Amino acid sequence: GNSVTQMEGPVTLSEEAFLTINCTYTATGYPSLFWYVQYPGEGLQLLLKATKADDKGSNKGFEATYRKETTSFHLEKGSVQVSDSAVYFCALNPAGNNRLAFGKGNQVVVIP
């Protein structure tokens, strides 16, 4: 079936540090891949997406590249800010339907 795996546990880092959150997926066909962000007390917002292999999604300094050979879509940001503290979800939209599959999410805490 379709599934998304995110690295375990929260991520705590200092302001201006480099952030990486790993995401790997299992899917048939050619899914679209997404990163959503959830700020405290809010719903999910789309952060970025990629719809085909080797596409790079980017937004607000975040980037992720759709790697079909490694079935990965890792999220990176070169210099995080306190305002980036949130929960980040990787998700895939399988070929042929719109039933998103989500990873479990990673809490990111950025310390001043």
Added chain:
Amino acid sequence: NAGVTQTPKFQVLKTGQSMTLQCAQDMNHNSMYWYRQDPGMGLRLIYYSASEGTTDKGEVPNGYNVSRLNKREFSLRLESAAPSQTSVYFCASSDYGQRETQYFGPGTRLLVL
């Protein structure tokens, strides 16, 4: 545009009570979804509606029913609430198509005692 709106924001129920969660979108989207979010579980799809007049089960439909009232509105009903249904519920909508982004509402926090 308000996007996706949900009511209520927060609700406390006793076991066995019923309630309906309301969702509306003003983006003229064809497809709408209900998810639940539990700690350490990510989001899981309860039901979805690919277009007006159709509904389908998702990953965790037991204990829930849905109604696609019209193109704008998609409600989720708990007929007899159980403590296991304590969760945060999110509604989402999208245009129909594989590549389309889903847009989420602010959520309803439900506590079943």
